[in-house]
């Protein structure tokens with residue numbers, strides 16, 4: 001069975017420990033018949049036998065020995081159970097630790113396409129609840145099945161040894177119990193898949209709500225969010241109750257069968273004692289061990305429920321475990337070359353799933369050049385720049401860096417040569433210094449300050465309570481939009497990449513600050529090709545070339561003066577942005 005194979009595979013490193021635990025479980029549970037056997041001897045020899053009274057005095061040492069044996073075996077069993085549980089816990093926790101690292105690396109290694117199609121809440125559920133279900137399976141479900149089966153078999157063997165007929169009478173109950181359990185398992189199985197999906201939806205809503213709490217508050221939509229959450233919570237709770245109710249449908253049958261073991265023992269066993277076929281001691285042994293038959297039947301429901309949960313969780317984990325990214329980062333580079341910074345787009349088209357977003361894009365950027373990209377919202381600007389570091393692969397055509405198709409370059413090397421400041425700025429919960437030096441943790445403090453100055457961030461950083469050591473909150477909470485953008489810009493520049501990509505990085509800063517940043521970008525003391533997405537003409541005017549994108553196509557291309565002279569889209573934007581400040585729509589030289 002695939003699930004067991006998977007568990008076995010991932011138990012690598014703890015297999016011996018786990019097998020040892022299983023052996024101890026079997027040995028420990030087999031010993032459960034010893035105390036009933038001793039009890040049987042005590043009853044027959046010292047309580048009900050013909051010579052009982054005489055034996056009490058003549059065989060006192062035997063009685064003491066049997067009592068001590070009983071105590072000894074009880075202690076031995078407790079010790080073994082303790083040690084066995086320890087082994088199961090160790091093996092399952094170690095496995096959980098290893099699989100969690102593996103899954104984390106898998107998720108980390110996925111491409112953008114994967115993140116586009118997987119919800120954060122669902123991935124978090126896989127990394128927490130689902131993984132814990134696997135651990136629970138190793139540490140509890142398998143253990144319980146093995147121990148219940150061992151006790152059952154040991155009891156049956158011992159019962160046969162005492163009296164076959166009474167044993168058959170008791171075993172009559174087993175087939176109906178297994179049939180009921182089988183029907184229950186089939187009915188409840190799909191419910192756990194559904195339950196798992198509902199849990200994931202609940203986690204997704206919770207995660208989104210916490211991450212988006214500022215938007216919720218800004219729109220005073222708390223009540224709406226509570227309703228949304230309540231709906232998912234009700235769905236999850238209803239699914240949970242439905243699964244529990246199914247169990248309740250079957251529970252009375254299983255419990256009745258379990259109780260019937262005692263009834264049969266009383267009736268048939270009692271008659272056999274009266275007939276003298278079995279001794280009173282043997283009857284008491286049956287009585288003491290009957291739980292070995294009835295308990296597994298009682299546990300069967302819980303075990304089946306947990307197994308179904310495990311199947312549902314494992315299916316989800318396996319999704320991540322075997323997911324292969326379309327864009328694979330082999331992390332194979334030993335020496336990272338520094339590129340010159342030529343970028344070429346050759347007949348590039350791109351689709352997200354089925355929607356075409358870029359069509360037949362052609363342009364070349366020489367080392368050291370600055371290209372500005374402008375265009376209406378949704379025209380494909382971000383998508384276009386995402387193709388250079390291979391966040392996505394082209395659908396048609398080629399993107400070349402230094403004359404080589406990016407698909408043939410080592411990803412670490414390629415990405416190491418590109419500094420990106422994305423449109424949505426994400427800062428980590430770390431110091432400002434740590435955030436700027438993210439691309440190179442060994443960066444000297446002086447360099448961090450230098451790049452912060454270039455990004456016009458030094459002034460405001462120094463005004464913060466602990467200057468560069470100030471910890472910024474989750475995703476940069478505590479900073480203004482423009483401040484976050486400047487830190488992100490410093491972070492991108494700080495790796496001194498030969499290719500720098502800025503996606504609307506100065507949209508939230510004032511004109512004066514933007515001018516400072518423009519100047520810094522012009523005067524960078526390392527060779528660098530720049531691709532800048534911008535909406536302000538003040539940003540694009542200085543570029544060597546400007547591309548205007550519309551609906552995924554390049555509709556205009558040229559220098560600022562060429563495009564103004566052309567009197568097309570760029571000219572309109574230029575006019576619009578200058579009207580407000582009364583400047584004339586003139587061409588620059």
Ligand SMILES: Nc1ncnc2c1ncn2[C@@H]1O[C@H](COP(=O)(O)OP(=O)(O)OP(=O)(O)O)[C@@H](O)[C@H]1O
Nearest residue numbers: 116352357375376377378379380381382383384423
């Ligand atoms: N991950 C994605 N999956 C599917 N479609 C996407 C994805 N990202 C963007 N799109 C779609 O691709 C088109 C281009 O988006 P893109 O972000 O490249 O535009 P943009 O020009 O950068 O816009 P803006 O100026 O608003 O940032 C849009 O129609 C958008 O809906």
